[in-house]
Amino acid sequence: MVEFVARTPGLHPWDAVYMTGDHDRLGRWKSDAVRLDWRDGAFRTHVDLPPGVRVAYLFTRGSWRSAELDANGREHLPRELTTLPGLRVDVEVPDWGRESVRYHADFPSAFLPHPHTVAVHLPPGYDHDPHRYYPVLYLHDGQNLFDSHTAFAGVPWRCDESAEQLARLGEITPVIQVGVYNTPDRLKEYGPTDDRHDMSASYGRFLIEEVKPFIDAAYRTRGGPEQTGVCGSSMGGLISLELARRHPDVFGRCAALSPSLWWDRERLLRHLADHPHELARCRVWLDMGTLEGPSDSGLPPMVRRARRLAATLGHFPPHQFRYTEVDGGMHNEWAWAARFPDVLRFLFPK
Numbered sequence: 001m002v003e004f005v006a007r008t009p010g011l012h013p014w015d016a017v018y019m020t021g022d023h024d025r026l027g028r029w030k031s032d033a034v035r036l037d038w039r040d041g042a043f044r045t046h047v048d049l050p051p052g053v054r055v056a057y058l059f060t061r062g063s064w065r066s067a068e069l070d071a072n073g074r075e076h077l078p079r080e081l082t083t084l085p086g087l088r089v090d091v092e093v094p095d096w097g098r099e100s101v102r103y104h105a106d107f108p109s110a111f112l113p114h115p116h117t118v119a120v121h122l123p124p125g126y127d128h129d130p131h132r133y134y135p136v137l138y139l140h141d142g143q144n145l146f147d148s149h150t151a152f153a154g155v156p157w158r159c160d161e162s163a164e165q166l167a168r169l170g171e172i173t174p175v176i177q178v179g180v181y182n183t184p185d186r187l188k189e190y191g192p193t194d195d196r197h198d199m200s201a202s203y204g205r206f207l208i209e210e211v212k213p214f215i216d217a218a219y220r221t222r223g224g225p226e227q228t229g230v231c232g233s234s235m236g237g238l239i240s241l242e243l244a245r246r247h248p249d250v251f252g253r254c255a256a257l258s259p260s261l262w263w264d265r266e267r268l269l270r271h272l273a274d275h276p277h278e279l280a281r282c283r284v285w286l287d288m289g290t291l292e293g294p295s296d297s298g299l300p301p302m303v304r305r306a307r308r309l310a311a312t313l314g315h316f317p318p319h320q321f322r323y324t325e326v327d328g329g330m331h332n333e334w335a336w337a338a339r340f341p342d343v344l345r346f347l348f349p350k
Contacts, residue, residue: 002083006036006043006059008093013038021057021078022168025049029168031161032062042090049083056080061096064124064164069095074127078168100124101146101160109210111202114183118211119146120219121160123167123174133220134176135227135348137253138207140190140236142179144333150181157337166344173348175229178215180207190235192242193264204243208250225281229253229347233336235260241268245278255285255343257336258292258329261305269308276312284321285346286310287339289329302331322346 006017020026020033025047027033036043036059049055056078060067068076075098081089100122106115119142123134143150145159159177167174183189189203207230216223230251232240237259244254261269272278288306290299303325310323324342329335 001046001086002049003044003046003088004036004057005088005090006093007041007091008043008096011043016062017043017059018062019045019047019057019059021055023049023053023055023057026055026057029165031060031064031067031164051083051085053083054080055083059091059093064161065098065100066096067098068093069098075100075124077125077128100164104214107211107214109206111205111210112183112185112189112199114185116183116206116211117142117181118214119179119181120215121146121163121177121179122219123176124164125174126176126220130220133222134174135229136176136178136215136219136221136223137229137231137347138211138251139177139179139230140182140232140239141186142181145177145179152333155333155337157333157340159340162341163344166341170350172344173350175344175348176215176219176221178211180211187235190232190239191260191263192239192267194267200239200242203239204246207243208247212250225250225252227252229255229283231255231257231343231347233257233259233333234331235263238263238268241272241279241284244282244284245272245275248278248281252281253283253347254279255347257285257287257339257343258289258302258331259286259306261309262301266305269305269312272309272312276315279313280316283319283347284313284316285324285343286313286322287324287326287329289326289331289335291328292331 017036018032036045070076071094102120104118107118108115144152145157148154148156166172188199192200230240230243237256240254241256244251288303292302293300313321
């Protein structure tokens, strides 16, 4: 049994403090794994860890965005210890609040009428190794990814929490995630058509010619297509597939969660049936829940469409294409958040 004591200025007995670490009994880097109690002027807990085990650990306020900082106000690197019977660990936490998500509000475009907010999640250790460069995942509907205050129905995907945990566990390559907020023109931007005024083409130019160059200049990215992904759900899943097939020189990884394949009389399905090679250079994740939409024949039309697309791409090797049919899965943010960790494991394996 190991006792952990955290002393920190500015907090009150009723505040929440947690710890996490790489051991099962420390939550395997789940940010709110073990809650500490206030006793005798400090936050304390006992964890039943076997003796002689080397563990890494950190303290948080319940999320990675509120993790402890070091004396210089930067992300605190994991603390380490070797357990001993009756060991007591007493630490000082100078401050809290890692700036893991950075916001660029009102990002303008020469191609679209509305500016977009762009949110960037940086992986753990980003500020400690200035010579390391990272792959990038671009995600649509950016307000639904990181923050419950902006997410639809208050349910975010928790992309930052999932990516932090998986990167610390070594299950994925650490990745920069770029969430692009939608606008009142969401359907037009995400809905490709054959019309000469197709706004989805303009949205693609916005991402490729304006957002991506900014991200590559402002952050340490590995910018080739094999290190650049695009991801979204519903209409965001549709435009992700469309961007991957249109721009294989930019996007080499694609995740389409519950894509709206019905759009424009199944235009994308019809096109890929004739030109499946357009995704041949891309690692593609496709999924659908069995409870997405009404069914009059035992199988919702959305699932039938996804199966048709899976059959079209089924000749790709297994490491390049994954179709997942989620039993009981519905068309909502909660369902997409639940399977996002598997998306990361597939797109950016360690």
